Amino acid sequence: MALDLSSHDYYQPPSGAIEAYIFHIQALKSAAANLQSMSNDSSVTLAFVCVQNAGRSQMSTAFAERERERRGLEDSVEIITGGTHPADSVHDEVVTVMQDHDLDLSDRTPREVSTEELESCDVVATMGCSTLELDAEDVDVRDWALEDPDGQNLDQVRAIRDDIEQRVKSLFDEVDTNGSQ
Numbered sequence: 001m002a003l004d005l006s007s008h009d010y011y012q013p014p015s016g017a018i019e020a021y022i023f024h025i026q027a028l029k030s031a032a033a034n035l036q037s038m039s040n041d042s043s044v045t046l047a048f049v050c051v052q053n054a055g056r057s058q059m060s061t062a063f064a065e066r067e068r069e070r071r072g073l074e075d076s077v078e079i080i081t082g083g084t085h086p087a088d089s090v091h092d093e094v095v096t097v098m099q100d101h102d103l104d105l106s107d108r109t110p111r112e113v114s115t116e117e118l119e120s121c122d123v124v125a126t127m128g129c130s131t132l133e134l135d136a137e138d139v140d141v142r143d144w145a146l147e148d149p150d151g152q153n154l155d156q157v158r159a160i161r162d163d164i165e166q167r168v169k170s171l172f173d174e175v176d177t178n179g180s181q
Contacts, residue, residue, distance in 0.1 A: 044175045045078040047117070047124040053083030053110035055091045055149045056127035059161055062103045063168040071176055080121060082113020091150050093157045100158070101165075123171065 048060035061081040068077045087110045095105045118124050119136040128145035144167055149157040 043076045043078060044123070045080065045121040046171065046175070047080040047082070047113070047121045048127070049082055049084070049113055049118065049124060050127035051084050051129045052087035052150075053081060053113070054087035054089065055094045056129075056144075056146050056160065056164060057081050057083065058090050058105055058108055058110070059094060059098060059149075059164045060125060060127070060168055062098060062105060063165050064172070066103065067168055067172045071172060073172075073176065077172075077175065080113065080117055082111045082117070084112070086110035086112050093152060093154060094149055094161075097149075097154060097157045097161050101161075123175070125167070125171070 046064060048057040048064065050057040058081065061079055064077075064079050068074055068079065090105045090108050090110065098105050115134065119134055119139060121139055123140045123142065124134065126141065126143045128143060129148060134141060144164075146163065147156070147160055149160045152160070
C-alpha cells in the first residue's frame with residue numbers, strides 16, 4: 001500500500017484546473033489500489049494514535065473494537081492503540097461520554113506505542129496531535145485532525161465522540177473484507 005499524502009495538512013494539490021483534475025484522478029487510483037490491497041489480504045491492522053492515548057485514540061479504539069465485533073471481523077482485523085507520551089489514565093470526560101454508548105473505558109490504561117508496531121500496520125489514524133514520522137511506504141497514515149477532548153465540556157466531548165464514531169465506521173466500510181455493511 002502506498003502512503004497517501006493527500007490526507008496530510010501540509011500537502012496541497014495543484015491549483016490549476018487541469019493539474020487539480022489530474023491530482024484527483026491519481027488520488028482516486030491510489031485509494032482504489034489501497035482498498036484492493038487491503039481486501040486481498042487475509043488480515044488488516046489498524047492503529048489509533050495520539051500523544052497521550054487518553055482521549056481520542058481511546059474512543060477510536062473502543063468504537064473500532066465494537067465495529068470489528070459487529071461485523072464479525074475478529075479474525076481479520078487487528079487493532080492497536082497507543083501514544084507517544086502516554087498519560088496516567090483515560091480522561092474522565094471521555095470515560096463519561098463513552099458510557100452513553102455502553103462502552104466502559106474506566107479500566108483502560110494509556111500505553112506507549114512503538115514505531116515498529118506502527119510500521120507493521122496497514123492504516124494508522126492519528127488524531128491531530130501527533131508528531132509521528134513513519135518510514136514505511138506500505139502504511140496509510142491518516143491525520144483525522146480532531147479537537148482534544150481533555151478539559152472540554154461534556155457537550156463538546158460528545159461532538160468529538162460522534163465524529164470519531166463516524167470516522168471509524170467509514171474506515172471499517174473500507175476494510176470490511178466480509179462485505180457486510
